Amino acid sequence: MHSFNRLSVGTRLSALLTLVIAVSLGLLALTIYRQSAGDIESQVKAELRSSTRLMQQSVAMYDVTLSEGTQRLGSVFDDMLPAGARELDSASTVTIGEQNTPSLRAGKQALNLNFDAVDRFAKATGGVATIFARTGDDFVRITTSLRNKQNERVIGTLLDAAGVAAKGGDVVNRVVTTMADIDASSKKIAEIISVIDGIAFQTNILALNAAVEAARAGEQGRGFAVVASEVRTLAQRSAGAAKEIKHLIEDSVTRIGNGAALASEAGSTMQQVVTSVQRVTDIMGEITSASREQAAGITQVNQTVTQMDETTQQNAALVEEATAAARSMEDQAAQLVDAVAVFRLEPQDRLSTLLANARHAYS
Secondary structure (H helix, E strand, O other): OHHHHHHHHHHHHHHHHHHHHHHHHHHHHHHHHHHOOOOOOHHHHHHHHHHHHHHHHHHHHHHHHHHHHHHHHOOOHHOOOOOHHHHHHHHOOOOOOOOOOHHHHHHHHHHHHHHHHHHHHHHHHHHHHHHHHHHHHHHHHHHHHHHHHHHHHHHHHHHHHHHHHHHHHHHHHHHHHHHHHHHHHHHHHHHHHHHHHHHHHHHHHHEEEEEHHHHHHHOOHHHHHHHHHHHHHHOOOOOOOOHHHHHHHHHHHHHHHHHHHHHHHHHHHHHHHHHHHHHHHHHHHHHHHHHHHHHHHHHHHHHHHHHHHHHHHHHHHHHHHHHHHHHHHHHHHHHHHHHHHOOOOOOOOHHHHHHHHHHHOOO
16 A cells, blocks of 8 residues: 555556446456356346445555545646536546446546646746746846946945045145145255354354454554444344345245145045945945845845755656656556447346346246
8 A cells, every 4th residue: 555655647648448337347347247147146146236336345455546636736736627627536436336438438438537727727837937937037038137237336336435534645746746845945944043153153252352363452553443344244144144044934824824735625525535435344244244144135035946956857757757648548448348248238127137037937
C-alpha cells in the first residue's frame, strides 16, 4: 500500500483504471460463460455480489486517488472538472447489470471532458508562467529606475558640494596672496627698521663726539655747532624713515584687515563645505539603508517568485502526467467499448427463464 501511495497520480489512475477494466471484462466473460453453461442461480448471485464488492472497492480507491490529484491540481482544476468527474463517477459506480456500452461511452465522454480540462489547465499554467516572467522583468526595470533616480540625487548633491569647495578654494587662494603681500611689507619694515637702528647708532656716536668736543672747547665750542648740524640731519632722516614706516604699517594693517575678512569668508565657505559634505554623508547613509532594505525586499520577492515558479513547474509536470493518464484512459475506454460491444447481456426475464430451466433440469 505504501509503494502504491508513492506512485504518481497519473500512474495510479492508469493502474486503477486498468484494474477496473480487467475485472469488468473478466466478470462479463465469466457471467456470459456461466449463463451459456446453465449455472445455478446461487452461484450467479454469489459471483454478482463478489464482483460488485470488487467494483465498489476499485471505485473507492479510484475516487480516493482522483480526490488527491484534484487537491494537488488546485482550485482552478477543481472548477474545470466537476461535470466530467460526476459523469466519470456515475459511469464507474454502476452495477454489473447496468455496465453496458452506453455507460462506457458516457465514461469515455467524461474522460474527454477531463482531457479538455487538463488542456485548459495546462494553457492556464503556461499563462501564469508568462505572467511571472513579465512580472520579473517589470520588477527589474522598476529597481533599475529607482537606482538611477537615487544616483541622480547623489550626483546633484556632489556637484553642489564640488561647487562650494571650488569657491572655498578660490577664497583660500586669495587669502594666501594677501598673506604673501603682508609678508613682503613686513620684510620692507624690517629693512627700514634696520636703517633706523643704524641712524640711531650713528646719532649716539655723534652725540658722544659732541660731548667730547664741548668738553675740550669750553666756551669756544665751535665744533659743537658742526656736530649739532649733523645731529639735526640725522634727526630729519629719522623722521622721514618714521613717516615711511608709519605708512607701511598702515598699509600692512589694511592688508591684514583684508586678509582677516578673506579668512572669515574662507571660514564661512569651508563651513558650507563641511555642511554639504555632512549632507552628502547623511544622504549616502540613507541610500545605504534604503539599498539594504531594497536588497532584503528584493531577496524576499525573488524567493517568492522562485517558490511560485517551482510550484508552477510542479503543476506543469502534474498536468503532463494527468494529460498522459487522460489519454491512456481515453484509449483504454475506447478499447473497452470495442471489446464489450461484441457481448450482449440477456434481459432479466430471459435470465429468470434460464434459471428456472436449470432448476427444473436438476430436479
